[in-house]
Amino acid sequence: MPPFHDTPHTCTGFRILSKERLTPVTNRFVLEAPWVARAAQPGQFVVVRVVEGGERIPVTIADFDAQAGTVTIVVQEVGRTSRLLCALQKGGAVLDVVGPLGEPFRALKGKVVIGIGGGFGAAALYPIVRGLHQAGVMTEAILGARTKEFLILERELRGVCREVLSCTDDGSYGFKGLVTECLTTRLPQLGAREELEVVAVGPMPMMRAVAAVTAKQGIPAQVSLDPIMVDGTGMCGGCRVTVGGEVKFACVDGPMFDAHQVDFAELVRRNKMYKAEEAALNAG
């Protein structure tokens, strides 16, 4: 049988080697995508199209194995395309996977890096923290979710962190409260502020709150922004964000940015621009 994909970066038909339900609305897929796997680095993403004529959606690379030629994505069902994707099964295929896209994560100079993952953000956090751990950096993680059943990748992160603290909004597991409350409790136990660094991936309000806490404490922080993306290659301007007073395109300049420089208010406004259209599509 001919291979599913024969050219780098834009190949057609990416076989699903495994599918695993992580929460009632989140699935982990391992895709056969050797060209993407060979070039992937932590912090990057792919743009996925499920069916011919379908929407292209950006999804973070949650893991990659260059030798096995696989790329892992973790997808949360939020609307039409993510639902279509999550309905696919092992043995099926995603129509196309373009990537890796975006700039890889670059650590600053922290001796201890605290990774904060909210919801499916834990999946994007994992390769970042693993990369730091492999480079000899001391890593910790704080994971947050609404309830225990929405908490993901705790076991995987434990393998690459000296400490993993889990938080749930309802107290059904771990610390009862928000990741920022957990971070504030943890910080005094970690020694010199100048040795610390934070990287946060998750819902926008969470990243905004992490930016506020770390700015107040004088701790450098990076966040992975998720504006609406269209082409994912810097051509359309859809993913425009303002960082440090400058216009940046999250798909090519990011998605990781200095948390303290991001104009979150503008990002929230821009992400709401297509709410009505999305609602109409989801209802249709």
Ligand SMILES: Cc1cc2nc3c(=O)[nH]c(=O)nc-3n(C[C@H](O)[C@H](O)[C@H](O)COP(=O)(O)OP(=O)(O)OC[C@H]3O[C@@H](n4cnc5c(N)ncnc54)[C@H](O)[C@@H]3O)c2cc1C
């Ligand atoms: C860099 C980046 C990495 C991402 N990584 C992941 C991931 O690892 N796993 C995951 O489940 N989701 C990820 N997302 C979000 C994912 O792209 C959206 O959930 C998806 O596009 C929703 O499409 P939909 O048709 O299912 O839902 P819709 O009903 O169309 O949209 C639901 C919500 O998803 C967001 N969204 C919609 N279209 C886009 C788009 N083209 N670009 C960005 N956001 C959009 C909006 O906030 C919207 O309100 C990422 C987004 C970005 C920008």
Ligand code: FES
């Ligand atoms: S998605 Fe088009 S410029 Fe970034």
